[in-house]
Amino acid sequence: xxxxxxxxxxxxxxxxxxxxxxxxxxxxxxxxxxxxxxxxxxxxxxxxxxxxxxxxxxxxxxxxxxxxxxxxxxxxxxxxxxxxxxxxxxxxxxxxxxxxxxxxxxxxxxxxxxxxxxxxxxxxxxxxxxxxxxxxxxxxxxxxxxxxxxxxxxxxxxxxxxxxxxxxxxxxxxxxxxx
Amino acid sequence: xxxxxxxxxxxxxxxxxxxxxxxxxxxxxxxxxxxxxxxxxxxxxxxxxxxxxxxxxxxxxxxxxxxxxxxxxxxxxxxxxxxxxxxxxxxxxxxxxxxxxxxxxxxxxxxxxxxxxxxxxxxxxxxxxxxxxxxxx
Numbered sequence: 001x002x003x004x005x006x007x008x009x010x011x012x013x014x015x016x017x018x019x020x021x022x023x024x025x026x027x028x029x030x031x032x033x034x035x036x037x038x039x040x041x042x043x044x045x046x047x048x049x050x051x052x053x054x055x056x057x058x059x060x061x062x063x064x065x066x067x068x069x070x071x072x073x074x075x076x077x078x079x080x081x082x083x084x085x086x087x088x089x090x091x092x093x094x095x096x097x098x099x100x101x102x103x104x105x106x107x108x109x110x111x112x113x114x115x116x117x118x119x120x121x122x123x124x125x126x127x128x129x130x131x132x133x134x135x136x137x138x139x140x141x142x143x144x145x146x147x148x149x150x151x152x153x154x155x156x157x158x159x160x161x162x163x164x165x166x167x168x169x170x171x172x173x174x175x176x177x178x179x
Numbered sequence: 180x181x182x183x184x185x186x187x188x189x190x191x192x193x194x195x196x197x198x199x200x201x202x203x204x205x206x207x208x209x210x211x212x213x214x215x216x217x218x219x220x221x222x223x224x225x226x227x228x229x230x231x232x233x234x235x236x237x238x239x240x241x242x243x244x245x246x247x248x249x250x251x252x253x254x255x256x257x258x259x260x261x262x263x264x265x266x267x268x269x270x271x272x273x274x275x276x277x278x279x280x281x282x283x284x285x286x287x288x289x290x291x292x293x294x295x296x297x298x299x300x301x302x303x304x305x306x307x308x309x310x311x312x313x314x315x316x
Contacts, residue, residue, distance in 0.1 A: 030206065033213065039235040040232045041229075041232055041309040042233070043307070043308070044308050046300060046307075048301065116291035116294070118290040119289070120285070120290060120293055121286035124227040127310070
């Protein structure tokens, strides 16, 4: 019998040196095409639309209302008095704080009213101040009551704080006369 | 007297075997975080800055409305007119009940446009809105 010599197989190996290059190529594609979009902004809930005929006026006591008016010249009036935009925060903070322990229907309402020609940026700055005032009061309350930051609160505590310090911002419609 | 230079006898190559792993890790990170641009924005706008801003946690709920510095409005990939907003937004809301409308409005716009849009949104009962703004440093 003839012995057939087994042929020795060469060791099979996949060249992996180019793997890094391929990975880099992919990485580059994703790096370029990626947009880490930051969706940040001032959140607000609009009131429901009610036709003019069905609207009814609910009287609100002056004590409860903080009326913020931004006119087309860029003047900001808080309850009829001219105020600089950065001062809105401190002004409102005291008023929000004084109403923490009042029942739900006595909390502060901030009404923001603009003219049709008012600059949008100005409106955002004013709204930012109002929101900032609320956030600061919440932060202070959380620190004083729970000794924590708002961010670290448990859901129950967060709910409580939202009930005690609700953000009520009313966006009033501008007078149509000035259209 | 001759001095022999001291030389390490070990090899001085950096091991590159783990390089693909590292790169793959980076790749994976970008693949996971990436969101491909969904819309072509056809209006030019500059967002306002604000301090008391929140992040929108749920991106799936967000629908955008752009208003450019020339007053043009865009929803999704189309330039729209003010009186069309209500129908478009209503349809959107029907398919996604708790939709958030992110308003990307140029900072030099007039409030008149903004109020008109808000009125349309109210009519379409899209009540959750978000004024898009950058964080003020």
